[in-house]
Amino acid sequence: MAQARPTLAERLRDQIAKEGPITVEAYMQACMADPQQGYYRTRNPLGAEGDFVTAPEISQIFGELLGLWSAEVWNNMGAPDSFHLVEMGPGRGTLMADALRALAQVAPGCLDAAEIQFVETSSPLRAQQKSACQHVTCPIHWHDRLNDIPHGPTILIANEFIDALPVRQFVKQHDGWHERMVTLTDDGEFTFLPGSKTITDQSVLPSDPQALKNGAILEFRPDVAPLIEEIARRATDNPMTAIFIDYGYTHGGTGDTIQAVKDHKFTDPLKQPGSADLTTHVDFLALEKYAKLQGLEVFGPMSQGHFLLSLGLAVRTKKLLAKASQEQAQLIVSGAQRLVDPEQMGALFKILVLASPNLPSPVPF
Numbered sequence: 523m524a525q526a527r528p529t530l531a532e533r534l535r536d537q538i539a540k541e542g543p544i545t546v547e548a549y550m551q552a553c554m555a556d557p558q559q560g561y562y563r564t565r566n567p568l569g570a571e572g573d574f575v576t577a578p579e580i581s582q583i584f585g586e587l588l589g590l591w592s593a594e595v596w597n598n599m600g601a602p603d604s605f606h607l608v609e610m611g612p613g614r615g616t617l618m619a620d621a622l623r624a625l626a627q628v629a630p631g632c633l634d635a636a637e638i639q640f641v642e643t644s645s646p647l648r649a650q651q652k653s654a655c656q657h658v659t660c661p662i663h664w665h666d667r668l669n670d671i672p673h674g675p676t677i678l679i680a681n682e683f684i685d686a687l688p689v690r691q692f693v694k695q696h697d698g699w700h701e702r703m704v705t706l707t708d709d710g711e712f713t714f715l716p717g718s719k720t721i722t723d724q725s726v727l728p729s730d731p732q733a734l735k736n737g738a739i740l741e742f743r744p745d746v747a748p749l750i751e752e753i754a755r756r757a758t759d760n761p762m763t764a765i766f767i768d769y770g771y772t773h774g775g776t777g778d779t780i781q782a783v784k785d786h787k788f789t790d791p792l793k794q795p796g797s798a799d800l801t802t803h804v805d806f807l808a809l810e811k812y813a814k815l816q817g818l819e820v821f822g823p824m825s826q827g828h829f830l831l832s833l834g835l836a837v838r839t840k841k842l843l844a845k846a847s848q849e850q851a852q853l854i855v856s857g858a859q860r861l862v863d864p865e866q867m868g869a870l871f872k873i874l875v876l877a878s879p880n881l882p883s884p885v886p887f
């Protein structure tokens with residue numbers, strides 16, 4: 523009889539037992555992207571029937587307004603005959619489908635010039651993106667990395683992409699900073715512990731690490747610097763504007779922000795690795811600082827609520843309501859409110875725009 527394939531939890535337990543504790547980053551990487559059993563490799567996590575919902579799944583207005591925003595940015599770039607409209611981590615493809623439908627109506631010239639470039643590592647989600655964009659007239663390509671897309675004028679959209687990239691965590695102890703690791707208890711359960719070595723690489727620590735108390739936790743996202751460096755390279759030889767929309771903090775901070783979500787509820791990130799969505803708060807200050815260092819123009823961070831209202835969310839809501847049934851009207855209003863209400867997504871989610879120097883400021887900055 524064929525033996526059952528070991529689960530991700532069993533493989534990680536085996537690895538820790540043989541080789542010792544693994545970093546938080548390695549644990550998150552395995553949970554999210556293990557080729558056989560990683561969360562994003564094995565399922566369609568988004569939507570009411572999945573584990574969580576994102577802004578484009580809440581209201582079509584989100585993608586539509588980003589489509590109109592892209593048309594403005596394209597005009598600012600001098601309306602090039604062709605450009606890359608890149609989306610990083612496009613999920614179910616809903617944002618892009620809504621954006622392109624809006625472009626077809628109000629900016630057909632921009633739509634004609636667009637070549638869609640999806641950066642997506644999940645096969646199940648690639649299939650969903652294909653289906654969501656089946657009526658799209660412009661060419662669509664898929665890539666594993668931004669670096670694989672040819673250079674050229676580019677508009678890049680990334681909604682809830684950075685929060686899904688793994689972090690390293692560091693814990694302050696009496697003798698300095700230690701990498702936070704994942705190990706096993708005597709009962710074989712996963713647990714956190716500070717690694718034995720102190721960290722000497724100052725580039726991952728804050729400029730004034732002495733100011734923090736023992737027990738403080740810091741997070742550092744290793745994939746961010748290479749991403750910004752690639753954007754900066756592309757922004758040097760061609761006009762480029764990138765918009766990042768994510769949840770996070772703007773003044774730097776400390777603390778363990780790993781959260782695990784399954785079936786629309788918070789769960790323990792160490793329970794059943796690979797079965798829940800793991801994310802962490804985005805450090806917008808770190809993004810902003812590094813982007814400036816790379817010579818990019820930075821706009822924001824601005825709250826999602828302010829951004830969407832400035833782009834005309836209220837007007838678009840009214841237009842949709844004019845043709846809606848009572849049931850549809852309720853969904854349209856509650857969806858729009860959820861995106862902009864400061865108590866819901868309006869304040870926690872922020873917008874950061876990175877652009878080639880010398881382009882006109884993007885709306886609404």
Ligand SMILES: C[S@@+](CC[C@H](N)C(=O)[O-])C[C@H]1O[C@@H](n2cnc3c(N)ncnc32)[C@H](O)[C@@H]1O
Binds near residue numbers: 568641687
């Ligand atoms: C939280 S979902 C956001 C989906 C979509 N942007 C939305 O708003 O509905 C994260 C997305 O990023 C993708 N992703 C995660 N890590 C990735 C990586 N390293 N490279 C490319 N895509 C990645 C996931 O497969 C998924 O499509």
